[in-house]
Amino acid sequence: MKSLLFPIVFMLAIFTAQGQQKNERNNNRKELASNLSPEAMASIRAKKMTLSLDLTDRQEEQIFNLIREHRTIRQNNKISQEDFQSMTTDQKVAHREKRMDANIATKRSLKKILTNDQYEGFQKAAKNKKNRRHRMMKAKRG
DSSP, X not given: OHHXXXXXXXXXXXXXXXXXXXXXXXXXXXXXXXXXXXXXXHHHHHHHHHHHHTXXXXXXXXXXXXXXXXXXXXXXXXOOHHHHHHSOHHHHHHHHHHHHHHHHHHHHHHHHHSOHHHHHHHHHHXXXXXXXXXXXXXXXXX
């Protein structure tokens, strides 16, 4: 019985430690992303898109400016969870519509900058990212 109990306790300790490390990594990522300036975030995103979509220098510069502008707007319109909860339903709807309008404008600008093939690649990557996030959240919930 002792020989069976020790490996089970050992495995439980390992799984617990791995879970804590994963949470720490996720918290570090969130903290890093929240501390980055809109310019730094735009630079990183533009370079990632250049690598994945084979953008020209002109396209990369345009996308950098677009993302920087979008991030600046999002950062200026950011509200805390408590403030959002205290809003009326109409205010919440207006806030979400404002955010969605900004996303639509960004997407339209992106479509003007990219070629059709590049835009299709961007859409495919965005869909894969959304699916991956959905699967990870589903796995977390159990």
